[in-house]
Amino acid sequence: MPAMKRSQLLVPTLKEAPAEAQVVSHILLLRAGMIRKVAAGIYNFLPLGWRAVRKVEQIIREEMNRAGAQEVHMPVVCPAELWQESGRWTKYGPELLRLKDRKDTDFCLGPTHEEVVVAMVRADVRSYRELPLNLYQIQTKFRDEIRPRFGLMRGREFIMKDAYSFDVDQAAAMVAYQKMFDAYGAIFRRCGLEFRAVEADTGNIGGSSSHEFQVLAESGEDLIFACDACTYAANAEKAAVGKRGETTESQSFGDQRRKEKEVVATPGKGKVEEVAAFMGASAREFVKTLIVRVDEFRERSAGKPVAGPRERNGEPDGTEGATHTMLAALCVRGDHEANPVKLKLLLGAGTVELASDEEVTRATHAAVGFAGPVGLDLPVYVDHDAAALETFISGANQTDAHVKNCVWGRDAKPTQVADLRVAAVGDPCPRCADGHLKTHRGIEVGHVFYLGDKYSRAMNAVYQDAGGNDAPFVMGCYGIGVTRTMASAIEQSHDKDGIVWPMSIAPFHVAILPLLSPTGDGAKTAAIADEMERALEARGVEVLVDDRDERPGVKFKDADLIGLPLRVSIGKKTLETGKVEVKWRSQKEAVLMAPEEAVAWIAAEVAKAVEI
RNA sequence: CGGGGCGUGGCGCAGCCUGGUAGCGCACCUGCCUUGGGCGCAGGGGGUCGUUGGUUCAAAUCCAAUCGCCCCGACCA
Numbered sequence: 144m145p146a147m148k149r150s151q152l153l154v155p156t157l158k159e160a161p162a163e164a165q166v167v168s169h170i171l172l173l174r175a176g177m178i179r180k181v182a183a184g185i186y187n188f189l190p191l192g193w194r195a196v197r198k199v200e201q202i203i204r205e206e207m208n209r210a211g212a213q214e215v216h217m218p219v220v221c222p223a224e225l226w227q228e229s230g231r232w233t234k235y236g237p238e239l240l241r242l243k244d245r246k247d248t249d250f251c252l253g254p255t256h257e258e259v260v261v262a263m264v265r266a267d268v269r270s271y272r273e274l275p276l277n278l279y280q281i282q283t284k285f286r287d288e289i290r291p292r293f294g295l296m297r298g299r300e301f302i303m304k305d306a307y308s309f310d311v312d313q314a315a316a317m318v319a320y321q322k323m324f325d326a327y328g329a330i331f332r333r334c335g336l337e338f339r340a341v342e343a344d345t346g347n348i349g350g351s352s353s354h355e356f357q358v359l360a361e362s363g364e365d366l367i368f369a370c371d372a373c374t375y376a377a378n379a380e381k382a383a384v385g386k387r388g389e390t391t392e393s394q395s396f397g398d399q400r401r402k403e404k405e406v407v408a409t410p411g412k413g414k415v416e417e418v419a420a421f422m423g424a425s426a427r428e429f430v431k432t433l434i435v436r437v438d439e440f441r442e443r444s445a446g447k448p449v450a451g452p453r454e455r456n457g458e459p460d461g462t463e464g465a466t467h468t469m470l471a472a473l474c475v476r477g478d479h480e481a482n483p484v485k486l487k488l489l490l491g492a493g494t495v496e497l498a499s500d501e502e503v504t505r506a507t508h509a510a511v512g513f514a515g516p517v518g519l520d521l522p523v524y525v526d527h528d529a530a531a532l533e534t535f536i537s538g539a540n541q542t543d544a545h546v547k548n549c550v551w552g553r554d555a556k557p558t559q560v561a562d563l564r565v566a567a568v569g570d571p572c573p574r575c576a577d578g579h580l581k582t583h584r585g586i587e588v589g590h591v592f593y594l595g596d597k598y599s600r601a602m603n604a605v606y607q608d609a610g611g612n613d614a615p616f617v618m619g620c621y622g623i624g625v626t627r628t629m630a631s632a633i634e635q636s637h638d639k640d641g642i643v644w645p646m647s648i649a650p651f652h653v654a655i656l657p658l659l660s661p662t663g664d665g666a667k668t669a670a671i672a673d674e675m676e677r678a679l680e681a682r683g684v685e686v687l688v689d690d691r692d693e694r695p696g697v698k699f700k701d702a703d704l705i706g707l708p709l710r711v712s713i714g715k716k717t718l719e720t721g722k723v724e725v726k727w728r729s730q731k732e733a734v735l736m737a738p739e740e741a742v743a744w745i746a747a748e749v750a751k752a753v754e755i
Numbered sequence: 756c757g758g759g760g761c762g763u764g765g766c767g768c769a770g771c772c773u774g775g776u777a778g779c780g781c782a783c784c785u786g787c788c789u790u791g792g793g794c795g796c797a798g799g800g801g802g803u804c805g806u807u808g809g810u811u812c813a814a815a816u817c818c819a820a821u822c823g824c825c826c827c828g829a830c831c832a
Contacts, residue, residue: 158781158793159767163825183824238830255832289756289830303832355832590832624832658791665790696792703792714791724791 147651149689153190156701166362168633169294171642175705177650184291184299191705194650195629196302200281202333202647203304203623210326212277212306217259219283223249225258228602240287252285257598257620260307264616265604271311274606274616275319279306281625295630296364296586302625309599309616311608316593316617320352323591323621327356330623331588335645335752336632339585341367341376352593356623357585358631365585368566372578377566380484382580384527384562385571402534402548404517410543413512415477418545422536429477430529430537430549432514434498434506434521437490438468470498470506473563474516474537475526480565486524489561513538516555517546525557526564586631587624594618636729642706643728646752651687653679653745654707658695658714668713671723675711675738682746703728708752709745 154176163180164170172178177192188196204214223241226232231239232251240252253259260278268276281304291299308319324340331338336358343353355378357367368382369375377383412418419426475481487495500511506521507514515537516523529535530551539546549555562573572578599605599615608614629648636643646652657672659665669690676686687707689698695714702710712724717735725741726733736744 155765155782157766161766162761162768165826180824236830284832286831290826290828292825297831301832305832587832622832627832656791660790694790694792694794696790696794699792701793712791716791 147687149687150691152687154701154705155189156704164294166293166296166634167637168296168630171633171637171704171706172294172630175642178295184288184297186295186298186300191650192629195644195648196626198648198650199334199625199628200302200304203281203330203625206326206330206333207279207304207306209329210277210322212279212308212323212326214280215263215278216280216282217253217256217263219253219285220250221253221256221259223251225262225602226251229258229261229598230601231258238286238288240285253282254284254286255303255620255622256280256282256305257307257594257618258602261598261602261604261616261618264309265599265602268309268616269607271606271608274309274311275315276309277306277319277323278309279304279621293630295626296634298626301627304623304625306621308619308621310618311606311614312617313593313595316595316619317352320591320593320619323619324354327589327591327621327623331356331358331628333647334628334632335647336588336628336635338588339367339369339376339583340374341369341378341585342381343378343590354591355585355587356589356591357583358588358628358635359583360586360631360634361584362634363584363586365587367583367585368570368580369583370572370574370578371581373572373575375572375574375578378585379565380482382566383573384564384566384580385573385578386527404546404548404550404554406539406541406544406546408543409513409545412543412545413510418536419477422545422547424536424547426477428532428534428536430474430516430525430532430535431477431479431481432516432519432538433473433475433481433483434503434514435471435473435483435486435495436468436498436502437471437486437492438494438496469522470502471522471524471558472514472516472519473524474529474557475564476529476532477536479526479528479567481526482563482565485561485563489524489559489563507538507540509538509540509544510542513540513542513544515540515546515549516557517549519555522558523555524563525551525560527560527562528564530557530560586627586634588628588631589621589623591621592619594620637706640700641704644706644708646708646749649706649708651685651707652749652753653684653686653709653711654702654705655686655688655711656695656698656702656713657688657690658698658712659718660692664715664718667718671713671738672711675723675742678739678742679745682742684746684749709748711741711745 156176157174160170160174164173172192177189179187181187223232239254242250244250283300284303285300288297288299291297308316310316310319338356338358340354341357343355357365366379368377409418409421412421415426415429415431473481473486483495503511518540535549536545536547537549566580568582570580572580596615596617599618605613605615632645632648633642636645655672655675657668659668672688676688679686706728708728710726710728717723722735723738723741724733725736
C-alpha cells in the first residue's frame with residue numbers, strides 16, 4: 144500500500160476512552176481509531192487496525208510457508224455432520240455456536256477446524272507417499288465465549304491461524320511439531336514481542352508435546368514460571384519443582400525425632416496459620432492434608448496416549464476401559480500450595496478436585512480442617528518437601544486436635560512421594576543445576592499441540608502404509624491468535640501517551656507531520672513532506688502524512704496515540720535551518736537532519752527492523 | 756451461569772433519592788483568531804433519557820418486566 148494522507152484515512156481518534164474498555168490494548172485500540180465494537184466480543188477493524196492485522200498475518204504466512212506448510216481456506220460455517228463424527232457435536236459446550244439453514248440442517252460456526260481438515264485430508268490423501276502434510280489457514284473463528292472481555296484479547300469472533308500436520312507415525316509428527324515450534328519462535332520474534340515458550344499441561348502424552356507461546360506482559364491473564372538460568376518455562380499448573388540439594392527444614396527439632404507422636408488439643412483452629420500461631424510453631428513444620436476426589440481414575444495403558452486437557456473441549460480421548468472414582472489424601476508442607484493438576488497427571492485421572500465437606504468428614508471422622516496422614520485410611524500422596532520433614536505436625540483426624548512429633552514411615556506411610564505442589568518463586572529449576580524459578584504474567588498467543596490419532600481414528604481417516612495396511616494419520620495442531628497477538632503487542636509496548644508499535648507490525652512505518660497550516664509558510668513544510676513521502680515510498684517505506692489543517696499539538700498527540708515507530712516533524716524551527724526533525728516514538732530525543740539525509744536514514748532503519 | 760454495577764446527543768458524565776417542558780465537558784458545523792504538545796472568542800446543529808408496560812394531572816426521575824453492556828468467578832488462541 145502506498146503512502147497515505149491522514150486527511151483521507153478514517154482514523155477517528157478519541158481523547159477519552161469509552162467506559163467499556165478496561166485494559167490498555169482495548170483502550171488504545173479504541174482511542175487510536177483502530178477498532179470499534181459491533182457487539183459483545185465482536186469488532187470492526189478500521190483502516191489502521193486492519194493494516195496491523197495484515198502485517199501480523201503476513202509474517203505468519205511467510206514463516207509458515209518457510210516451514211513447509213501450505214495455506215488453504217476452510218469454511219466458517221461447518222456442517223454438524225462432521226462434528227457428529229468426531230463426537231464433539233454433543234461434547235462441545237455452548238461455546239459452539241450452532242445454527243440451521245433453510246432446510247433445517249444443523250451447522251456450526253467453526254471455533255477450530257480439526258473436523259473439517261481431517262475430512263479434507265481423508266477424502267484425498269491415500270498413501271504414506273503423500274505425507275508429511277501440513278495445512279494451515281488464517282481465518283475468522285467464532286467461539287461463543289461465556290464472557291468476552293478485554294477487547295481483542297478475548298473476543299468471540301477473532302482471527303486465528305490454525306495449522307494441522309499429518310504424519311505416518313509419532314516420530315514423524317514430532318518432526319512436524321518441532322518445525323512448528325521453531326516457526327512460532329521466528330514469528331513472534333519478527334513481531335517484536337518478548338515471549339516465552341512454556342510447557343503446558345498435556346495429559347500424559349509426554350513432556351514436549353504441548354507448548355504455549357506466552358507474550359510477557361504485566362496485564363497477562365496467565366501466570367507462568369520461568370528459569371532465570373536456562374530456557375525452562377511452564378505455566379502455573381505445570382511448573383515442576385526441582386530437587387533441593389539437602390533438607391535443612393527441620394533442624395530446629397533436633398532430637399525431638401525420637402519423641403513419640405503426641406496429640407494436642409487445638410480447639411477451633413483448622414487453618415495452618417492459626418494452629419501454627421497457637422502452638423508457637425512455623426507453617427513449614429506442618430504437613431497440610433487435602434482430601435481430594437479422583438474421578439475417571441484408570442490404570443494407564445502402556446504407551447497409549449491418555450486424554451489430555453483438550454478433552455475438556457469434548458475431544459475424543461483416545462482411550463477406552465473402565466474408570467472409577469476414589470478419595471485420596473494430598474499432602475504438602477504447611478507453607479506450600481497443593482497442585483491437584485499434578486496429582487491428576489501422576490494418576491492419569493480425568494479430574495482431581497477437592498472432596499466435599501461430607502466426603503472429608505466421612506473419610507477423616509473429623510471436621511474439615513483436621514485431616515492428616517497419620518492413621519488415615521486413604522492412599523496418601525506426598526509432595527517431596529513435605530516428605531522431607533524429619534518430624535511434622537498435622538491434623539489428627541479428630542475434630543479440634545492436631546498431632547505433633549510425627550515421623551514419616553513410623554507414624555504414616557506415603558503411598559507415593561512426588562512433585563505435587565504449586566511452584567513458588569525461588570524454587571530450584573527442574574531442568575538445570577543452578578537456576579531458580581521466577582514468575583511472569585503472560586498472554587497466550589500461540590499453542591502447539593501433538594494430537595496423535597484422536598481425530599483420525601474417530602473419523603476413520605487413514606492412509607495406506609508401505610505394507611499396504613491402513614493406519615490413522617498421526618496429527619498435530621498449531622494455533623496462533625492473530626488479533627490477540629496484535630493486542631498483546633500493545634499490552635507489551637505502550638506508554639501514557641499511546642501505542643509504541645514494533646516496526647514490523649506497525650500500520651505504517653513513519654509519520655510525517657508538516658506543522659504549519661497549509662497557507663503561507665505552510666506551503667513549504669507541505670512541499671518538504673510530499674517530497675519525503677515520495678522518496679521514502681520509493682524505498683519501500685510506508686508513510687502516513689498528517690496533512691490536516693490542525694495545530695501542532697493536535698498532530699503530536701495523535702501521532703503519539705497511534706504510535707508509529709518513527710516521526711518526522713517539519714515546522715518553523717526546522718525550516719530555518721533547512722532540516723527536519725526525526726524521532727523514535729520510543730525515545731525522548733529527536734535528531735535534526737537534512738531531508739535527503741533523513742530519507743536515507745529512515746529507509747535504512749526500517750529495513751533493519753523489518754528484515755530479520 | 757452465579758455475584759456486583761451501569762444504560763441520558765458520537766465520546767465522557769451530571770440530573771433520578773425529594774416526579775413539574777433535559778444539562779455540562781469533549782467532538783461536530785460557521786466565522787474570526789492562533790500555529791512546536793489536544794489554543795482563544797462568538798454563533799450553531801444534534802438526545803421519543805435502552806425497550807415495553809404500569810402508577811400519576813404530569814415520569815429521565817417511582818414500580819414491574821425485558822434487552823444490552825461492564826466488572827469479579829469456572830473455560831480458551
